[in-house]
Amino acid sequence: MKKTLAQLRRLTRDALNKQLYESAMFYADKAVSLQTAAAGGDRTDAVSGAGAGAGTGAGASTGMVTVAGTAAGVEMGLASTSTTGSGRVVASGLACHSAEGSALTPGLADDVFALATAFHATHQYQRAVHTLTRHGMLDRSLEARLLAARCLLEEALEMVGDDMSEMEQKVLAERKMMDFDEDEDEDEAGAEAEQVSVLEAGPSTVAAVCVLRARVYEEMENRDRAATWYLNALDADYHCVEAFEVIVQRQLLSLAEEAALVASLPFRDNEAWLEVLYKAKLNNKYGSSLADLNAAVQALGETAGVRLESNTDIVVARARAAYDAHALDDALRLARQVLAEDPYHAAALPLFIATLVELKATQELFRKAHALAEQYPDSALAWYAVGCYYYTVEDHGKARQFFSRATALDGNFGAAWLGFGHSFAVESEHDQAMAAYRTAARLCKGSHLPNLFVGMEYVAIGNVHLAEQFVRAAHESCAAADPLVLNELGVIAATQGSLTRARGYFERSLLVGGAALEPVLFNLAGVCRKLSDYTAAVEYYSQSLALRPRESSTYTALGFTYMLLGELDVAIEYFHKSLGVRPDDTLTVGLLQTALADVFTLCRRSTRRQTT
Structure with a gap:
C-alpha cells in the first residue's frame, strides 16, 4: 500500500x-x-x-x-x-x-x-x-x-474570524523564538529535502489569512480595516509582496506612513535586494530620485552580486520617475521596454496609458485599449484604457461611459475616478467633477492629486478661498514639490492680485518640472506682461509656442504683448496667425481691429507732419 x-x-x-x-x-x-x-x-x-x-x-x-x-x-x-x-x-x-x-x-x-x-x-x-x-x-x-x-x-x-486565532498567534509566537540567522546553505538544503505538511502552518499562511480578511473588508468598502489587515500580513511575513503591492498601488497609506512601513520591515542581511525592490515600488513617492534608485541598484550588483538593472520592476520604477519628472519621452521609452518583454505587465500598463494620454498618442492608445478590452473584458484597467482613448480624442461622453464602467468593475480604482472627474471638468460640470475627485481622495489616501483637482475646480468657479485650501493641502501632502501644484498656487496668487508671488510660484514650477510645461510658461508670460516686464513675457510666450505651435490663445497673447511694446506690425502678424487657427475668436478680431486702427492713426499723423 x-x-x-x-x-x-x-x-x-x-x-x-x-x-x-x-x-x-x-x-x-x-x-x-x-x-x-x-x-x-x-x-x-x-x-x-x-x-x-x-x-x-x-x-x-x-x-x-x-x-x-x-x-x-x-x-x-x-x-x-x-x-x-x-x-x-x-x-x-x-x-x-x-x-x-x-x-x-x-x-x-x-x-x-x-x-x-x-x-x-x-x-x-x-x-x-x-x-x-x-x-x-x-x-x-x-x-x-x-x-x-x-x-x-x-x-x-x-x-x-475577525481577529487573530489561537492557531495564528501560536505560529507567530514560534516564529519569534526561531533563530533567523541559520546558515543559508542549510536552509536551502532543508527546503529542498523536507516537504512541510499542510497541518504545519508557517508565517506565510498567517499572512495569507490576513490578506484574505483584508480583501473581504475591501469588498465591504471598509478601507481602514482592510489597510490594518494588509499591515498585519506584512507583520506576519514581510515577504508577502501581495499585501505590500496592494498598500502601495491602492495608496491605502499616506506617503509618510509608506516610508515608515518600508523602514520598519526586518530585512535580513542577505535580503538587501528585497529592500531595494520594495523601495523601488515607492520610488519618487516620498522624495527619492532616479539617481538614488540607480545608485542602489548598482551598489547591490557590486556588493552582493545581485544584478537587477534589467528587471521589469526596476525599469517600471525608472519609467515612473521619468513620468513624475515630466520627461514623457523617456517614460514612454521605458514603459515600452517593459511591455515588449511582458505585454500585460500590471504595473507598467497604467503608466504607459497615462503617458500616451499626456503625449496625445491616440493611435497607439487605441491599439492598446482595444487589445486590453479584447483580452481582459472583465478588467477595470481595460475599460479605463478605452475611456482614456475617448478622453484624448475629446469624445467626453463616451469617455465618461467607459470610466464609469471601470469604476463599476473595481470601485477602488482611483485612476478611473480621476478620469471620470476629468470628463466632467472639461465640460465645466464642476459639481460632478468634484464629487468624482472627492471619491478618489477617499480611496487614494497617499495621493495629492485629488485635492489638487478639487482646488482647480474651485478656481474655475471663482471660489479662490476654498481653492487655496485644497491646493495647499495637496502641496503639503506631496513630499517632493510637484510643478503642477506650484502652478495652481501661482494661478491662485495671480487671481488674488499678488503678481510678484505668482511669478515666484511659476518660476519654481519651471525649476522643478523643467521647461517642458507649456501651461506654466503661458501663465508666467501673462504675469510678466502684467508686471510690465514685456521682454520676459515675449520670451516665455515664444517658448510656449515652441511646445504648442497651434495654440491660438498664445498667438493672441504674444500679439497683445507686442502691441504694448509699440511694435504694431509684429502684433498684427501674430493676430493674423491666431485667426488662421481660430477664425471665430472675437477677442483676437477686436485686438486686430484696434491694432489696425492704431496703425492708421499713426500713418495719418505721419502724413500730416510731412505735409506741414
Whole structure:
C-alpha cells in the first residue's frame, strides 16, 4: 500500500502542477480512499469513482450541491447544510470532526487538501468545503481554513474570524523564538529535502489569512480595516509582496506612513535586494530620485552580486520617475521596454496609458485599449484604457461611459475616478467633477492629486478661498514639490492680485518640472506682461509656442504683448496667425481691429507732419 500511496501522491502533485485538475481529483480521491479504508472507516465521500468532477458547473457531477434556490440537494453523504438568502449553500457545523473516526495523519491531511484544492480550482466550492469539513481539517490546519474561506468568500470572516486565532498567534509566537540567522546553505538544503505538511502552518499562511480578511473588508468598502489587515500580513511575513503591492498601488497609506512601513520591515542581511525592490515600488513617492534608485541598484550588483538593472520592476520604477519628472519621452521609452518583454505587465500598463494620454498618442492608445478590452473584458484597467482613448480624442461622453464602467468593475480604482472627474471638468460640470475627485481622495489616501483637482475646480468657479485650501493641502501632502501644484498656487496668487508671488510660484514650477510645461510658461508670460516686464513675457510666450505651435490663445497673447511694446506690425502678424487657427475668436478680431486702427492713426499723423 505504501508504494501505491507514493505513486498516487506523485501523480496528484504532477497533475496539479500541470493544471490537470480532473486527473488530480481522480488520484487524490484514491489516495484518501485507501487511507480511510485502512483505518476502518466506511467511506462515503463527495467524489464518486472515476467520474469525479466530470463537470465544473453547479450540479454537474454526482454529489454536487445544487445552489440555484434548492435547500440541500445532497445525494452522496454531504454533511448537513443550510441555504443562505442568496441561495448559496454553506456547510454548517464548522467545528469539524474527523471522517468516520479515522485518524487524520499528515499524509492523509495532505491528500485531502490536494483533493479540495482541485475542487477549488474547478469552481466546485461546496465540494471543497465539504471535503475539508468531514475530514476534520478546519480545526487542525490553517491552510485548510484559508482554502475553505476562499471557497466561501461571503462567509470568509466567519471561517477565519475577525481577529487573530489561537492557531495564528501560536505560529507567530514560534516564529519569534526561531533563530533567523541559520546558515543559508542549510536552509536551502532543508527546503529542498523536507516537504512541510499542510497541518504545519508557517508565517506565510498567517499572512495569507490576513490578506484574505483584508480583501473581504475591501469588498465591504471598509478601507481602514482592510489597510490594518494588509499591515498585519506584512507583520506576519514581510515577504508577502501581495499585501505590500496592494498598500502601495491602492495608496491605502499616506506617503509618510509608506516610508515608515518600508523602514520598519526586518530585512535580513542577505535580503538587501528585497529592500531595494520594495523601495523601488515607492520610488519618487516620498522624495527619492532616479539617481538614488540607480545608485542602489548598482551598489547591490557590486556588493552582493545581485544584478537587477534589467528587471521589469526596476525599469517600471525608472519609467515612473521619468513620468513624475515630466520627461514623457523617456517614460514612454521605458514603459515600452517593459511591455515588449511582458505585454500585460500590471504595473507598467497604467503608466504607459497615462503617458500616451499626456503625449496625445491616440493611435497607439487605441491599439492598446482595444487589445486590453479584447483580452481582459472583465478588467477595470481595460475599460479605463478605452475611456482614456475617448478622453484624448475629446469624445467626453463616451469617455465618461467607459470610466464609469471601470469604476463599476473595481470601485477602488482611483485612476478611473480621476478620469471620470476629468470628463466632467472639461465640460465645466464642476459639481460632478468634484464629487468624482472627492471619491478618489477617499480611496487614494497617499495621493495629492485629488485635492489638487478639487482646488482647480474651485478656481474655475471663482471660489479662490476654498481653492487655496485644497491646493495647499495637496502641496503639503506631496513630499517632493510637484510643478503642477506650484502652478495652481501661482494661478491662485495671480487671481488674488499678488503678481510678484505668482511669478515666484511659476518660476519654481519651471525649476522643478523643467521647461517642458507649456501651461506654466503661458501663465508666467501673462504675469510678466502684467508686471510690465514685456521682454520676459515675449520670451516665455515664444517658448510656449515652441511646445504648442497651434495654440491660438498664445498667438493672441504674444500679439497683445507686442502691441504694448509699440511694435504694431509684429502684433498684427501674430493676430493674423491666431485667426488662421481660430477664425471665430472675437477677442483676437477686436485686438486686430484696434491694432489696425492704431496703425492708421499713426500713418495719418505721419502724413500730416510731412505735409506741414
